[in-house]
Structures are given as structure tokens and as C-alpha cells.
Amino acid sequence: MMIVVDHLDFPRVEELEVEIVERKGIGHPDTMCDGIAEATSIALCRYYEQEFGRVLHYNLDKALLVGGRTIPRFGGGEMLDPILFTLVGRATLQVAERRVPIEALYRDAATAWIRTHFRHLDPERHMRLQCVIRPGSADLVDLFHRATTTPLANDTSFGVGYAPLTSLERTVYETERFLNSEPVKAAHPEIGEDIKVMGLRRGEEITLTVAIAFVSAHVRDLSDYREKKQAIQSEIAQLAERLADRAVTVQVNPADDETKGSVYLTLTGTSAEAGDDGQVGRGNRVNGLITPFRPMSLEATAGKNPISHVGKLYNITARRIAEQVLEQIEEVEEAYCYILGQIGRPITQPQIVNLKLRARKLTRGLRGQASQLAMAKLDELPSLWRKLIEGEISVY
Numbered sequence: 001m002m003i004v005v006d007h008l009d010f011p012r013v014e015e016l017e018v019e020i021v022e023r024k025g026i027g028h029p030d031t032m033c034d035g036i037a038e039a040t041s042i043a044l045c046r047y048y049e050q051e052f053g054r055v056l057h058y059n060l061d062k063a064l065l066v067g068g069r070t071i072p073r074f075g076g077g078e079m080l081d082p083i084l085f086t087l088v089g090r091a092t093l094q095v096a097e098r099r100v101p102i103e104a105l106y107r108d109a110a111t112a113w114i115r116t117h118f119r120h121l122d123p124e125r126h127m128r129l130q131c132v133i134r135p136g137s138a139d140l141v142d143l144f145h146r147a148t149t150t151p152l153a154n155d156t157s158f159g160v161g162y163a164p165l166t167s168l169e170r171t172v173y174e175t176e177r178f179l180n181s182e183p184v185k186a187a188h189p190e191i192g193e194d195i196k197v198m199g200l201r202r203g204e205e206i207t208l209t210v211a212i213a214f215v216s217a218h219v220r221d222l223s224d225y226r227e228k229k230q231a232i233q234s235e236i237a238q239l240a241e242r243l244a245d246r247a248v249t250v251q252v253n254p255a256d257d258e259t260k261g262s263v264y265l266t267l268t269g270t271s272a273e274a275g276d277d278g279q280v281g282r283g284n285r286v287n288g289l290i291t292p293f294r295p296m297s298l299e300a301t302a303g304k305n306p307i308s309h310v311g312k313l314y315n316i317t318a319r320r321i322a323e324q325v326l327e328q329i330e331e332v333e334e335a336y337c338y339i340l341g342q343i344g345r346p347i348t349q350p351q352i353v354n355l356k357l358r359a360r361k362l363t364r365g366l367r368g369q370a371s372q373l374a375m376a377k378l379d380e381l382p383s384l385w386r387k388l389i390e391g392e393i394s395v396y
Contacts, residue, residue: 001349003374005367008336008356013293014166019201021172022290026117026180027193027213027270029278032085033063034396035117036110037280037303040087042389043109044102045306052095055385057136057144060089061303065278068126070267072216072274074225077267083127085110089303090136106131118193119185120215121268143344144308150346150382151308158340159314160295161287163322168206171243172199173288175208178239179232190218190228192269207249208240213266214253225263229253284396286315295336301395306385310341313381314350316393321377325355325370332366334358337374347381 013019024031041060048056069081087110093100107129114123123129135141140154165173176197178184185191192213200207212232219225233252240248253264266273281300284290297315304312322335336356341347353374359366387393 001353001378002351003353003355003371005355005357005362005370007362008334008358010336010356012334012358014168016293017203019166019168019199019293021166021168021199023172023176023197023288024283024290025176025193025195025197027121027272028196028283029065029067029194029270029272029276030280030283031278031396032270032272033065033278033280034283034300034302035113036085037061037063037087038395039109039113040106041303041306042391043105044091044100045385045389047100047105048092051098055305055307056092056095057141057305058089058091059136059303059305059309060087060091060133061280061300062088063280063303064088065272067271067275067277068273070273072265072267074216074219074221074265077216079126079267079273082125083272085127085129087129087131087133087303089133090140091133092141093133093135102133103131106133118269119189120192120217121270121273126268126273144305147308147346150348153310153341153343153345153347153350154305154308155311156341156343157299157309157311157314158297158338159299159310159316159318160297160336160338161315161317161319161322162294162334162336163319163326164334165287165289167244168199168201169289169291171206171240171248172197172208174243175210175236175240179210179212179236184235188228188232190214191232192266194266194270194272204246205249206240206244206246207251208236209254210236210250210252212252212264213269213271214264215269216265216267219265222258222261222263225265226258229256286395287319288394288396295338306388308347310339310347310350312395313347313384314339314341316384316395317377317381321353321355321374324373324377325357328373329359329366329369331359331361332357332370348378350378353378
């Protein structure tokens with residue numbers, strides 16, 4: 001394995017004239033796909049370990065949400081066609097004479113995830129769940145079981161991570177989490193779970209465009225909608241200005257045409273009920289953000305096997321390495337980490353790790369310290385899956 005530590009000579013993102021950051025909230029159709037795929041992955045991991053003493057071969061990282069049809073109206077509405085959610089993947093479906101109840105595991109995991117994260121979306125009435133999960137190819141299954149101690153990478157893939165977040169990145173992330181927090185939902189039950197925050201910084205000026213699916217049951221009429229939207233917009237502006245330490249312009253649901261009564265109103269709190277479809281991997285990266293001014297991997301991490309799929313493991317670990325280097329080495333102001341794996345190699349021995357560090361001087365000692373921190377995180381890879389199934393690490 002080769003670890004290369006060199007200078008980070010990219011411009012600081014915060015010094016660029018323009019910066020754009022996006023976060024798709026927990027109720028966005030793409031995030032729903034990530035969430036249900038990952039929840040099913042965790043459930044299958046636990047089942048394999050409990051029943052067979054180890055996690056077996058699988059990957060459940062393909063899912064498609066087909067939006068339904070509703071007629072929302074102030075005070076209520078009705079569902080005409082349910083949301084169709086299809087999970088696709090490969091898994092070990094039988095061990096000796098014992099069949100794995102994959103469909104039941106999927107339905108239970110998906111139903112629990114929806115009920116945990118939504119107040120008005122009923123998985124029994126508003127969704128139709130189906131799965132198409134088949135056995136893996138013989139060569140990849142053999143590769144998975146070939147490992148004796150350290151798992152072998154089941155793909156040639158790379159991961160990318162960086163630290164720290166910019167002011168805009170933190171503001172966008174925290175704004176969505178604030179709006180989907182329990183205290184805010186208690187104070188504003190009209191706020192649905194489908195929230196998208198798009199942040200733009202032009203010089204020192206920040207603008208947040210926030211799409212919020214209002215829940216029709218909690219909005220009496222157009223006047224009530226207008227008042228509640230204005231109140232929420234004011235709260236977002238206060239939060240964002242505190243986070244960014246500067247003036248922030250906030251626009252909530254700017255596509256509304258209130259003169260015609262055309263506003264963002266939903267029955268269930270998500271555009272998946274009628275306005276949008278979703279897919280795994282189209283949303284947030286493992287740090288919870290979409291950051292076009294940063295290096296990113298397009299790998300869909302949710303639903304992947306956490307034992308050996310380096311497309312998942314290396315994106316998580318690259319971020320952890322960058323954060324650790326920044327925290328432990330005082331001279332480092334910013335860190336980017338790139339990890340490339342090769343199919344068949346032990347997951348702790350990627351082809352290359354490239355650490356790009358912003359520091360006044362990259363001394364030999366600093367390079368050595370950064371390399372040691374990277375190696376320590378790589379050594380943790382065989383046990384990282386436990387943090388994932390315990391919910392200690394989010395991938396969206």
C-alpha cells in the first residue's frame with residue numbers, strides 16, 4: 001500500500017467568489033431511497049450474524065421510488081395512487097436448507113424506517129413495497145468467502161473525504177436538521193419531512209432557497225399558509241445568520257403563486273406522493289451534503305455490504321481520515337483524502353491513499369504523522385461495519 005502526503009494547492013472554497021451547497025432532507029424521495037436501502041442492509045446484516053454467525057454476501061444498493069398521485073387540499077386531501085417502492089439487489093438467499101426471509105426483512109425494515117421518520121406517510125396505506133433480490137454472481141460470492149481474516153475488496157472503487165466544512169456547508173446542513181427536528185415539528189406541525197436546502201454564496205452574500213412540503217392537514221387556507229410560511233422563513237433566517245455569522249437571504253417555496261392558490265401543499269409531507277420520484281445514490285454524499293465545489297465520488301453508498309464493498313467503506317473512511325488529521329495535527333488547516341481500492345485486495349490495503357494537506361510547511365515529521373493516522377483508520381476497516389449497523393455512522 002502506498003500513502004502519498006502532499007500539498008493541498010486547490011484554492012480555499014471559502015475564498016472563491018461563488019460556492020454552492022445542497023442538502024436533500026430525510027423526506028426527499030432520493031433520501032427515502034437511501035434510507036430504506038440502508039435500513040434493509042442493516043436488518044440483513046443483523047439477521048445473517050444472528051442466524052449464521054457472520055455477515056454473508058449481499059448488496060442492496062439499487063432502489064427506485066415511483067411517485068404516487070394525490071389531491072391535497074387545505075385541511076386534508078386524498079391519495080389516488082400509492083407510492084411504489086422497489087428494492088433491487090443481490091443477496092445470499094439460502095444456506096444449506098435454510099431460506100433467508102429477505103422479503104419479510106425488507107418490508108419490516110422499510111415500514112419501520114418510514115414510521116420513524118414520517119408523521120403523515122403511512123407505509124400500509126400510502127405505499128406499495130416490492131423487492132427483486134436475486135443471488136449474487138458465483139465469482140463475487142466466491143471472492144467474498146475467500147477472505148480468511150481481512151475481507152477482500154469486492155470492487156475497484158474510490159472514496160473521497162475532506163475537512164473542515166465551510167461556513168455555507170455547515171449552514172445548509174444544520175438548517176435542514178433544524179427544520180426536521182422534533183422541537184420544530186412540535187411548534188410547526190405544518191412542516192413536512194421533505195425539505196431541500198440549496199445554499200448560494202456570492203462573495204460575502206448568502207442566499208438559501210428552501211423547499212418545504214407543507215402538510216395540508218395543518219393548513220386551514222391560503223391565508224394560513226402565507227402566515228405560516230412567513231413565520232418559518234423568519235426562523236430559518238435567524239438560525240442561518242447565527243450559523244453563518246452574516247446576513248442571509250432566505251426564500252421558502254419561491255415557486256408558489258399565491259394569487260392563483262398554487263402552493264407547495266402535500267397530504268403526506270413528501271413530494272414522493274405526487275410530484276417527484278427517487279433513486280439510491282442521487283442525493284447526499286456520506287457527509288450529508290452535495291458539494292459541487294469539492295471532490296466527490298458518485299458511488300451510491302446506501303445499501304452496500306459494509307464488510308467488503310470499498311465503494312462504501314472508503315468514502316466513509318476518507319472522511320474520517322481527513323477529520324482525524326485536522327483534529328490531531330495542529331499545523332494542518334484543511335485536509336482532503338482520496339482512497340483507491342482494487343478488487344481482490346484486502347480492504348486494509350488499498351492501492352493508494354492520497355492525503356492533500358494545507359499547512360505552512362509539510363515537514364517529514366508531519367507527513368509521517370498524517371500517514372500513521374491514515375493507517376490507523378484503515379486498520380479499523382474490518383470492524384467498521386459494526387458502527388454502521390448500530391447507527392453510529394450515517395451515509396446520507
